[in-house]
Amino acid sequence: MQQEYTARAEQIMQRIHELAAISEDEPGVTRTFGTPAFLEGRDLVQSWMEAAGLLTRVDGIGNLRARLESQNPDAKTFVLASHIDTVVNAGKFDGPLGVLTGLDLLEQLISQRADLPFHIELIAFSDEEGVRFHTTYLGSEVVTGAFDHAMLARRDENGVTLDQALEIMGGDASQLALDAIPAAEWLGYFEMHIEQGPVLWERNVPVALVTAIAGQQRVELTFRGMAGHAGTVPMNMRQDALCAAAEFVLTAEQFAQAHGQGLVATVGKLSISNSASNVIPGEVTCTLDLRSDNQAQLADAYKALLNFAEGLAAQRNVELVWKLVQQTAPVACSQPLNDLLIQAIAESGYETISLVSGAGHDAVPVSAVAPATMMFIRCYKGISHNPLENVELADLAAAIAVAERFIHQLRMKHERTSC
Template identity: 70%
Template sequence: MEHYTERAARIMRRIEELAAISEDAQGITRRFGTPAFLQGSALVRSWMEASGLATRIDSIGNVRGRLVSQNPVAKTFVLASHIDTVVNAGKYDGPLGVLLGLDMLEHLMAQQVALPFHIELIAFSDEEGVRFHTTYLGSKVVAGSFDAGLLNRLDAHDISLADAITTIGGHPGHLTTDAIPAEDWLGYFEVHIEQGPVLWERQIPVALVAAIAGQQRVELTWRGMAGHAGTVPMELRQDALAGAAEFLLAVEQFGQTYKHVLVATVGKLEVRNAASNVIPGEVVCSLDMRSADAARLQVAYEELRNLTAAVAARRGLELDWNLIQYTAPVSCDAKLNNLLAQAITETGHEVVSLVSGAGHDAVPISAVAPATMLFVRCYKGISHNPLERVELPDLAATLPVTDRFLSLLIASY
């Protein structure tokens, strides 16, 4: 166990070093294409190179390190996660999977194992989608499913995605050449913090991910009539904020009613031209719904859309309902999950199977390759928060699981 603790401590040191690179001094923020992001990418690449991997940065900014097999018909198995962050993030969401993957390969190379397939470690450039509201940019390029229409998408400073790619040294026209062809894929493995409280409450270090919930994200704009707060009678008002507030509470009640099959959240609320003495005339808010049941997710979408239209009509408000993102639920690959479950059992842990409510890069990759994921316990399930934390003993307990999984995969090839 001491050997695993030493390896875990080295991973932790690297995580801390990467976390020190941020757009602001008060927290951890590394959005796609920013100077802090580029500095972090360079650091991760330097670690890959020092370990002996053949490295490159592709046109979307993914950092890629490759361990090459001598097998002339070898396919590629990918270990990956992301290194971009949300604003004011924790240290472990994404980087844990990348740097644990690097440790796995360092351990494998030290054993001088003859690989029957190539292994590529990828630090995806954009999973969170904070800057351009475009989740999975990095993994979609690798999967060959990048939507070229996104190149015109603008950030808050009116910089296009195409210009951002050029600024970081990429070429928008070369994105398709950075994909791993579907016929070359062997599979995909991602280690990630749970971002939920199940493992923390049960005091179990790791869990098998059975599926990843589908998501639907909507932007709603409520338009009423702005007016003087002291002169417009209550019964004559068209208060956009009151309509949005009724909608928000209805979403919470809807989520409580169907809590066993879905979650629903309003996480953004913006009052345009807000003032304490003005009746709100325009409000923008969000809706985020998630479920592992595709049919239930679609039914919920229609039910909430109808409910929202009724609120707007009753209050005399105009409503724009704009679907921003739809991602179908994904089931992890049965064969790879069986190997991962065997590795968990053989290293002395109970096999706990969880559905991920958060999205992961495994979602777009699963369209072209078998994918599996391993969750690692995090402190109280807290994530997207500076309090996000992984305990050293849990990380040390994860390493024999991942080592064993890779050994079983090599032996099964």
């Protein structure tokens, strides 16, 4: 049996490498939402789904959806999913690993002519990373019915609105509401994903159970001072926007270090307007990414850093524009589904490790309408969002074995329920 799982893992790896060859640039992998590279990659994945005999379609937001029908037309739908968009200069595995492992599971069910007590829908979400329009979960929010149509007016860095991007992709924004799976029709959700952390790597365990997903608050801050000549404006008369931003960056780091395990704060983007070596920076924009699995801790950190930024701006005589771009609450995974996953891990002969995901996933919006669970797969040193991202064949084979047991147990549970 292990030899069979290894052969299946090899096929998944081959597909992952083939998909990774489609990129907007070199040497990493870049397939951001709606770009020609994204569309080419999606077409390739769709060809594999159709070759397996699955019914496929592309919905209005660009999600690729494949369906394996139960003989019971009134059955609920269980969703297997992850995403196929990437960050800039990404690795090969973040997102596609879950989609293509899900495809492998469905190929096996088809070959076995399995009679399902529920429909299974495999979804390759179009935009989880949020790179192009600076908002995550566009794909899964459409599927869950949570999409905010005001987002259609949001523009990318080239001034293209989301509405225009969908039209270029062949989508129809007016039909987005029809792409949602009604809450009453959901049975549950299962996502397989690389860990993006070092725990499994260090402990040499192939998979882990995800118990919760950290909440996030993303902010865009702009400090506006006064640009001036670097040689003529005295130090005590300057309104240096970059110095204000620099002080905020270090304080955010120090605050997270000092205020408890589980809280992380990151400034990942910094932009200096009209920058030059001999000009005092007059306007600087940066980002703040706050995460914690504790809602109270997250809210307290947000308030404290906002108060600090306001005081800093007043002290340095600069203007502050604080814009909350996105917020999500911490999410607990479904205990009944987790119990089945724990059983599958144990029966496969592996230690059960429970982890909280500091990274966001499409399971976040899904959890508002359906029970959701996730399985992490060991990755090289926990490296992610990086071309060094890697998964070993043996770990992928182990993950296939666990996932297959999980789906089998879910089938048995619902076959007994329907009897």
